[in-house]
Amino acid sequence: MMLRVVIVEDELPLLRELVETFSWRSVNCVVAATAGTAAEARRVIAETRPDILVTDIQLPDGNGISLIEETTPRAAIVITGHSQIEFAQKALRAGAVDFLLKPLDDQELRSAVQRAVIHVGGGVTMEATPPSESPAGGSVNPLVHEARIFIQKNYPHDVSLNEAARYLAISEGHLASLFKQQTGKTFVQALTEHRMTVAATLLRDPRNRVTEVARQCGYRDPTYFSRVFRRTMGMSPREYRQQN
Numbered sequence: 001m002m003l004r005v006v007i008v009e010d011e012l013p014l015l016r017e018l019v020e021t022f023s024w025r026s027v028n029c030v031v032a033a034t035a036g037t038a039a040e041a042r043r044v045i046a047e048t049r050p051d052i053l054v055t056d057i058q059l060p061d062g063n064g065i066s067l068i069e070e071t072t073p074r075a076a077i078v079i080t081g082h083s084q085i086e087f088a089q090k091a092l093r094a095g096a097v098d099f100l101l102k103p104l105d106d107q108e109l110r111s112a113v114q115r116a117v118i119h120v121g122g123g124v125t126m127e128a129t130p131p132s133e134s135p136a137g138g139s140v141n142p143l144v145h146e147a148r149i150f151i152q153k154n155y156p157h158d159v160s161l162n163e164a165a166r167y168l169a170i171s172e173g174h175l176a177s178l179f180k181q182q183t184g185k186t187f188v189q190a191l192t193e194h195r196m197t198v199a200a201t202l203l204r205d206p207r208n209r210v211t212e213v214a215r216q217c218g219y220r221d222p223t224y225f226s227r228v229f230r231r232t233m234g235m236s237p238r239e240y241r242q243q244n
Helices: 012-020 038-048 064-071 082-093 106-119 142-154 161-168 172-183 187-203 210-216 222-233 237-243
Strands: 003-008 029-035 052-056 075-080 098-101
Touching: 003 012, 003 038, 012 029, 029 038, 038 064, 052 064, 052 106, 064 075, 064 082, 075 082, 075 106, 082 098, 098 106, 098 142, 098 187, 142 161, 142 172, 142 187, 161 172, 161 187, 172 187, 187 210, 187 222, 187 237, 210 222, 210 237, 222 237
Parallel strands: 003 029, 003 052, 052 075, 075 098
Antiparallel strands: none
């Protein structure tokens, strides 16, 4: 049985992307309704009684946190901008199973939806799981989830696997093993990918200098940042800016 999803997003291009380009069926879901405001969301949620709510934090007439608290969906995923991460933490405390940073990454979206499906007991299909990811047929280890949140909160700083392990009160080796097993990546790879996603977003604004972008993404040496960016994105920060 397919799980019903309601998507609440006021940015029409992003809403279309979520509805039309993501394979919901491959994760045992179907989009039952969409909404662009909190008021509209309350109405369609009452009508469709979704299993999973995907909502932006910032809505024209309210916010996703209040929407989750009011409608109490079985599982919720929130979408947020980088400047709103502290609100995403509140959303987790309000009952959301995960949050996604703009611009959305397909695999991060897939992983979040799979966690939501598991949370409501719906199971997940394996046909579309990329080979780099471990199958998500069992419960996602909460330590790995917390490690991802640690990355999202602390990427601007000089963080390491050791610091994340101390924060989670487990051994470095245990976290490294869990993280690799469940994500298919090392902690450092995940940290770097997140930093590059943030960097790409910041570089689209011509007012942000490359040196400032490097600093905001946790790199003290702009030259090293540029090397990492080129290795990850296939072009220099300046070339990326020119193309975007």
